[in-house]
Amino acid sequence: MSEGHVPDAADAFALSQLMFPTTALCISVAARHGLADVLADGSMSVRHLAERTGTDEIQLGKVLRLLAEEGVFRETGPDVFANSRLSQLLRKGFPRSQYSMAHLVGEPWLWNSWSQLPRGLTTGKPGFELAHGMTLWAYLGTAPAAGAVFNDAMRDFSEALSDQVAQSFPEFADSGVVADLGGGTGTYLRAILETYPGLARGILADLPAVIEQARTSDELAPLLASGRLTLHGADFFEAVPSGVDTYVVKQVMHSWSDQAVIQLLRRCKETSPNARFVAAEFIRDTKAPRFVKNFDLVMTITMNGNIRTEAQYADVFEAAGYELTRVLPTDTAFSLVEARPRP
Template sequence: MATIPAGSGEHRSSTVLYDLMFGHVYASALRAVVDHGIPDLLGEGPRAVEELAERSGTRVGPLRRVLRLLSERGVFRESAGGVFGLTDVGEALRADVPGSHRAAVLWGTDEVFRRSAEGLGETLRTGRAGFEAAFGTGFFAYLAATPEKGRVFDAAMTSLAAQYGNDELIRECPFPGTGTVVDVAGGQGGLLRDVLLRHPGLDGVLFDRPGTVERHLLDVDELKGRWRVEGGDVFDGVPPGGDVYLLKNILHNWSDEDCLRILGSVRRAAAPGSRLLVIDAVLPEDGSPHPAVGMDTVMLMLFEGRERTATEFEGLLGRSGFRMSGAVPTTTLLSVVVAEAV
């Protein structure tokens, strides 16, 4: 095999390609150490690999090799004598830390993603979502039929929401001083909880699938008497009477046709003048790089959804009885698209 000179363009190209080729190896290694609780065992400080293996029920040799791989990716830190500790990245994998990424990692490395990604070749040929090709049904129908996956999904969405920075998003949302906020398909209510904590004059309604809202996060002392949950299907209708309706990370899951159905449900529930806040990634109009481009491919894998530009959001909203007034960027992946029912 020919030697590639260090630092050459050919070497750099090969490195990029090998990282892409073996990306699934890193994901599998990450899932393995999280499954075996290695980050939690390191929560109190570095430990020898022999102790980690004994306490996690794993074998010393394979564990050392996997930890070394992830150390090269900045998840762990290896010291002399086979002692491993957590980096800042690894700390986020512990189950007991605020803003833990553990649930998100378990979801992102689940077979749902792996098998959906394997179907991308068919997606390119037929347009059919990789998930549907792999599992023979739609994504949300699958979650409804497999409650254990639904629980993993809900926990991951709560974890990812924390990573997007609810505080930053809420600061950019034009909430009134008083009124009712309806969080449509709001998951376990992490965003709604933070909205109500920040705005004491507001009440809230959490609306999502019955099994999801049963696991809500709203039962905190500061919010007593200011919220209720309601289970249902967004395509059938949403709770009426809201002064503000929230749709966070919802429309990107769906085709334009389904987005119009969702927005139609919201518009039927909303009185003229009610505000709609769509919190989603907004892609640049000129095709310049954006961190949501990767998420756009995930949408291609799992659903018939997609990330959209501000112009595309404006078109959907206009066809649904809303007037869009702007899209406010934030320091997170997401923007706040502001509209009003007309």
């Protein structure tokens, strides 16, 4: 379309269809009310589903019709709905479930942050801080229920993709000792260790309170008992595990400024001078999928984080004494950014 084109009615309609903040909130509503769990028994009328879930029949029908349009649920007859491949992921405990993530995207404290995006554009501050007067991390530390929702959502998202990401770097098999920095309760590191049984040992590093949660995890219990997994509780800006062959991070670098990331990298190089660094991160480029562009805005409104380009990653690594050696696709939104220390 040329710049001189005069928009017609079709253009106006196409733009108007983009102006509804509905899909994300409807997905969250569906998860909160367990619609997919109820429909696991088979298709059901809106009336029956409303009775089963204690919801309003008229409003529920509107939610389901919109979600069916997006491929989340199927309308198998007039006002009769069934699960789809996508809605199955809203079931609790279902393989690769995104129930907790769906719960998170509808949290009022997160929606309040989005409302501050116009002010953020003029002030350069994250919407969360403008809405709540504190950082996201400070808020989660003072609101245990919100913190639990956030942590569960991060775990769900990581569990859904970690095995695919781990399989994309077969060199993990020969890594000897792998340390996952900021690894939470160990989902990604567990995927690496289980994918490569010949890998000698993994070290899970995070803040002491998070490590204590990992210590009681049923999923990690066999690895802890065998000695293939050890725990390291500390602020990774202050101390990282030693005797490491490969440091890994997943969804960490985009949360921090260049200066903070350089500080972390230098700490790693000082502690294990020959260890490579492999970051599972999103890459911003012209081929980035819609998800990455959306996530970049999520980072802006929550903590002013940024998704970097490959060139920006290279600059950060160079400033810390590393050389970016390659960027590997993973068949997910993640790429694996590998860097090795310069002599």
